Amino acid sequence: MKILMVTSEIGTIAKTGGLADMVAALTRTLAANGHDVRVVMPRYRFIRRETMVRHEAPLGVPMGTSERWCAVYETELGAIPRATVYTIEHDALYDRDGVYGTRSVPFFEDNALRFALLSRAAFQVCRALHWIPDVIHCHDWPTALVPVYARTLENRTEFDSTATFFTIHNLGYQGRFSAADAVEFGIPAPELEKAGVVVSTGLNFLRGAIKSADCVTTVSEGYAAEITTPEFGFGLDSEIRARGDGVRGIVNGIDYDEWNPSTDPYITPRFDSDSLERKAEAKRSLQTEFNLPVDSATAVVGIVSRLAEQKGFTALCGPTGALNRIADEIPVQIVILGTGEEWIERDLEQLSAARANVSVTIGFDERLAHIIEAGADFFLMPSEYEPCGLNQMYSLRYGTIPIVAPNGGLKDTVKQVDPATTTGTGFFIAPLDSDGIFDTVRRAVELRSVSPDAIDTIRLAGMAERFTWQRSMENYIAAYETTVARVRAAGRDGISP
Structure with a gap:
């Protein structure tokens, strides 16, 4: 199939979070299976032109009553054939240090126009290449206008047989803007309203995609069900409930080559399920790295996370938060790596400064993330909601037992431990509040203390789980094929005033 990915970030080219990893992994897997996959994204200031090939002809993108001229730079996604990335250069909108904003300006005030241009440019790039895809797959609110353009300005064009496919990675981020921002989109106001973008408070990009895309998916079956409530x-x-075909959940995979304890270049020593005893040495390496007392008897609880309320830090932080109680009342060491909201960063730094059994690193470091996954006994993810989550799957791979909220993708990928039968791969937090987090960590640590053999059985069960991108890709291909067949048989209803 010919598949166009439209995204605000991908892989190592531009990354702020898990969206970049998912789009890169799916693109690579599709290309490795023989599909012709191409990617359109902005060229931000930090993406170096020197490593790319510039197209000779400028790209004209109609926006409102004018045309914005862009340059197109081409590169490959790693060394993967059939995975070409086209970056759109428009200095007035993209020549900035951040993707969506900066630390001092978290959200650029012209983001509506920045990503409307990206959505419109995707069609123009295809025209310039004389390459019309079978599927345009767009991701989250920054590309949510792609299916809206397909039903309005691109209706009855060469894209009539192209299916629009939209994946919700996090429904909490919707792309809400002032109605005045729509002036430069070029879409007549009645059509924009019928497409679902116009709401009482202004504009909602994500709503437009939900109502306009030919197929809508999200990143786990559990989350697909939850967002209907x-x-x-x-x-x-x-x-979401009004969509006749519903929203399909397809669980993300993980890269089992990158996240492989037997070959991981970041950890010492390496191990696998046949040499699980070496995980104890990886734990000592973790304790040394994070300046914690080297003590094999003490359980280590790891957290690698964006520091945001969604990730459960409201229940974790503060004087009555779970972390204070866990550090003071349970014989554990706590290792935290992450960056995010300033109040959470301050609280965690204060927690670490006051206790010898807590280590906090503000920021993100790939090497440290691997060391935590390899050396920790337990991995804590008390998310208020979690569309998919990746760290619980990394943890399973490394024999680190996840302690998770029973929601979204966490519930889809972790099996509740039954201490009586020693089955399952992780612990579900109940209730999902400060007391529930504390009690679940306490139960997990107690089981490790009284029954280390049971813990090893649980570790091995987790290490045997497989959430591959090959399996995820096959589910996407099935959805692509069904959607393309439906669009070509019945056509796409356009929106006219």
Whole structure:
């Protein structure tokens, strides 16, 4: 198949979070299986032109009553054939240090126009290449106008047989803007309203994609079910329920070559399920790296996370938060790596400064993340909601037992431990509050103390789990084929005033 990925970030080219990893991994896997996959994204300031090939002809992108001229730079996604990345250069909008904003300006005020241009440019790049894809697959609110353009300005064009495919990675981020921002989109106001973008408070990009895309997916079956409810729907649950074909959940995979304890270049020593005893040495390496007392008897609880309320830090932090109680009342060491909201960073730094059994590193470091996954006994993820999550799958791979909230992708990928039968791969937190987190960590640590053999059985069960991108890709291909066949048989309804 010919597949166009439209994204705000991908892999090592531009990354702020898990979206970049997912798009890169899916693109690589599709290409490795013989599909012609191409990617369109902005060329931000930090993406070096020297490593790319510039197209000779400039790219004209109609926006409103004018045309914006862009340059196109081409590169490859690693060494993978059939995975070409086209970056759109438009200095007025993209020549900045951040993807969506900076630390001092978290969200650029012209993001509506920045990503509307990207969405419109995707079609223009295809025209310039004389390459019309079978599927345009776009991701999250920054590319949510792609299916809207397909039903409006690109209706009855050469893209009529191209299926638009939209993946929700996090419904909490919707791309909400002022109605005045729509002036430069070029879409007549009645059509924009019928497409679902216009709401009472202004514009909602994500709502437009949910109502306009030919197929909508999200990144786990559990999350697909949750977002149909008011609790997890962020005000869009009725729109999701209204889709006749629903929203399909396809669990992300992980890269088992990169996350492989037997070959991991970041950890000492390396190990696998046949040499699980060496994980104890990896734990000593972790304790040394993070300046914790080297003590094999003490359980290590690891956290690698974006430091945000969504990730459960409201229940973890503060004087009555779970972390204070865990550090003071349970014989554990706590290792935390992450960056995010300033109040959480301050709280964690204070926690670490006051206790010898807590180590906090503000920032992100790939090597340290691997060391934590390899050396910790348990990995804590008390997310308020988690569309998919990757760290619980990394933890399973490394024999580190996840302690997770029973929601979204966490519930889809972790099996609840039954101490009586020693089955399962992790512990579910219940209730999902400060007391529930504390009690679940306490139970896990107690089981390790009284029954180390049971813990090893649980570790091995987790290490045997497989969540491959090959399996995820096959599910995406099945969805692509079904959607393309439907669009070509029935056509796509355009939106006219």
